[in-house]
Amino acid sequence: MFRGYLSKEPVHRTLFARPRKRFFVLTATSLEWHKAVTDFEGNRKPLGDVSLNGARLEREEEKLVLTTGQGEVLVLAGDALPEWATLIQEQLDALATPAKVSSSAQSLPTKAPSATQLVKNREAATPAAVPPPQPAHCACCSRLFADNDPPRWLRCLAAPLHVKTEDSTPTNEAAVASSPAKATKADQLWKTAEGSRKERDYAATLAYLEAEAGSDPALLWRLARACKDCAQVNPSLPTSEVKALKLKGLEAARRAAELEPSSFKASLWVGIMLGAASDHLGVMDKLKGAYGIRDNFKRATELEPSDAESVHCLGQWCYSIADLGASSWVARNGMASIGLKATFAEAVTHFKAAERLKTPYLVNDHMLGKCYLGLGETSKAEAYFKKVVDAGAQHSPDDEKARQEAIQLRAKMQKA
Numbered sequence: 371m372f373r374g375y376l377s378k379e380p381v382h383r384t385l386f387a388r389p390r391k392r393f394f395v396l397t398a399t400s401l402e403w404h405k406a407v408t409d410f411e412g413n414r415k416p417l418g419d420v421s422l423n424g425a426r427l428e429r430e431e432e433k434l435v436l437t438t439g440q441g442e443v444l445v446l447a448g449d450a451l452p453e454w455a456t457l458i459q460e461q462l463d464a465l466a467t468p469a470k471v472s473s474s475a476q477s478l479p480t481k482a483p484s485a486t487q488l489v490k491n492r493e494a495a496t497p498a499a500v501p502p503p504q505p506a507h508c509a510c511c512s513r514l515f516a517d518n519d520p521p522r523w524l525r526c527l528a529a530p531l532h533v534k535t536e537d538s539t540p541t542n543e544a545a546v547a548s549s550p551a552k553a554t555k556a557d558q559l560w561k562t563a564e565g566s567r568k569e570r571d572y573a574a575t576l577a578y579l580e581a582e583a584g585s586d587p588a589l590l591w592r593l594a595r596a597c598k599d600c601a602q603v604n605p606s607l608p609t610s611e612v613k614a615l616k617l618k619g620l621e622a623a624r625r626a627a628e629l630e631p632s633s634f635k636a637s638l639w640v641g642i643m644l645g646a647a648s649d650h651l652g653v654m655d656k657l658k659g660a661y662g663i664r665d666n667f668k669r670a671t672e673l674e675p676s677d678a679e680s681v682h683c684l685g686q687w688c689y690s691i692a693d694l695g696a697s698s699w700v701a702r703n704g705m706a707s708i709g710l711k712a713t714f715a716e717a718v719t720h721f722k723a724a725e726r727l728k729t730p731y732l733v734n735d736h737m738l739g740k741c742y743l744g745l746g747e748t749s750k751a752e753a754y755f756k757k758v759v760d761a762g763a764q765h766s767p768d769d770e771k772a773r774q775e776a777i778q779l780r781a782k783m784q785k786a
Contacts, residue, residue, distance in 0.1 A: 372396040372457050373410070376448040378403060379433075389447070392417065396457060399423065399465065401436065401444070420444055421617055422461050424624070429455060439620075440647060441659050553588045560592070563599065567767065572599045583622065587633050590626035594619040594639040598646055609650075616646045627666075634673035638680050641666030645687075657694075657704045663687055678728035682737075685720030688712040689741060696744065714744040732758050736772035739779070748783060755780045 373395045380389070392403040393410055402419035404410045424439025434455055436444040446454070556579055563571035576596040583589040597619030601612045620643035626636035644663045648656045664687050670680035691712035694701045705711060718741045724734045739754030758776040761769075 372454070373407075374448075374450060374454075375407075376403075376446045376454070379445040379447070391448075394446070394454075396454075396461065398461065401458070422458070423465055423617055423621055425462060427455065427458050427462060434458070439624075440644070440651065440655070441662070442651070442655050549586050549588050552582050552586070553592065556582075556589060556592045556596075560596070560599075564766070567603070569600075569603050572596065572603050576600050585625075585629060587626040587630035587636055590622045590629070591633070591635045591639040594623035594626070594643050597622065598643065601646070613647075613650050616643060616650070619643045620647050632673060634670045634677060634680060637666045637673065638670040638677075638683065641670065641683060641687075653698070653701050654704050657701065657708060657710055660687070660691060660710055676727060678724045678731060678734070681720055681727060682724040682731070682734050685717045685724060685734075685737060688717035688720060689714065689737060689744075692717060693744065714741045717741045718745075730761065732761055732764065732769045733772045736776050739776060743779065743783075752780065752783060755783075 373393065375391055376394045377389045378392050378394075392405065393407045394401060394403045395410060395416070400419050400421050402416040404414065404416050410416075420436065420438045420442055421440075422438075426437050428435045428437070429451075432447055432451065434446045434451060436446070436458065438444075556575065559571070559575040559578055563575050576593070576599075579589055579593040579596050583593045597615045601607065601615040601619075620640070623636060623639040623643045626633060627640050630636055641663045644659060644666065648659050648663070651659065664684070667680060667684040667687055670677065671684055674680060689712075691705070691710060692714045695705050695711075696702075718738065721734055721738045721741065725731060725738070728734070735754050736758045739751045739758065742748070742751035742754065755776040758773050759780065761773065764770040764773055
């Protein structure tokens with residue numbers, strides 16, 4: 371890994387905000403920073419980090435500007451900027467073309483080399499064939515794992531998809547022809563996991579999709595769904611692994627949307643995974659990324675107006691923005707600064723539309739109750755909460771979660 375001190379400009383400029391000197395570490399998939407080198411050497415949690423997946427790098431005078439796939443902007447200054455720029459760009463290129471492993475991805479120097487040394491290294495380097503991936507070998511970052519290591523889907527953030535060799539990669543025609551059968555099998559695995567709610571069944575679904583997705587949009591959005599499920603099923607999963615799964619799912623959904631722009635499911639899951647990934651951002655960064663989530667949900671509803679889930683997600687977005695603005699003055703001020711606005715009434719419009727498309731829809735009924743509660747229409751809120759509670763215990767985890775929350779909200783309303 372490449373590491374050293376750089377000056378980091380504040381994300382939010384205020385009167386008292388000043389650039390801070392931080393110890394930065396460049397890994398194969400991210401750029402993280404610590405308060406000091408002693409924190410890094412002591413294995414302390416970094417102050418922050420950004421993923422290099424989907425990021426772009428620009429040079430502005432004596433500064434580096436790194437813009438992530440989620441819209442975060444990191445401005446850096448300091449010594450050895452040419453070396454930092456070179457190595458970061460090589461990592462970005464390696465992630466953009468995962469089947470080709472750059473020399474820096476395999477072995478990053480532990481300290482900043484001089485510009486002369488970089489030139490000598492390039493002159494001495496000779497192209498080497500990438501070895502074909504083995505069962506426990508990641509074709510994206512060339513790391514080798516033992517059998518007792520964590521599951522394959524936790525190993526490599528640089529691998530949204532584990533790339534096959536040219537000999538084993540099917541042609542586009544073959545991939546499309548086999549898509550229905552593979553999608554059917556993926557759905558069967560997913561339904562089994564939903565029925566058992568066991569981590570191993572969700573992991574089996576994810577492992578199958580990682581191996582088979584290739585460039586098939588129908589499998590790629592299912593891969594995004596599997597990543598989200600695996601990130602949620604185990605509450606004790608470390609935050610870093612949860613984040614890795616969400617980013618992997620986001621990359622898969624984005625690739626599906628690029629390959630098949632007319633797929634409403636691909637757009638829907640880009641929006642869902644953007645929302646899931648935003649859980650790891652600060653308030654302002656989350657707000658700045660809200661437009662992207664909304665736009666993908668809107669596109670999904672335009673591509674397939676009869677899909678209740680897409681319409682419901684658009685309502686969820688409106689509710690989240692309205693609720694955040696109502697509960698946090700920091701968020702309210704931030705929303706005003708970027709012109710972001712949504713109301714409970716708008717959310718009701720979308721949830722009502724979803725209600726007409728699908729009945730029963732307990733999660734949707736629960737959200738209607740919460741919207742009416744936010745609007746102060748307690749009688750309507752009570753009616754929807756009662757409808758959810760009276761449905762009885764649910765097998766679906768989302769429906770049961772909605773029912774439990776409805777029970778709690780009804781109890782609070784009755785005490786008030």
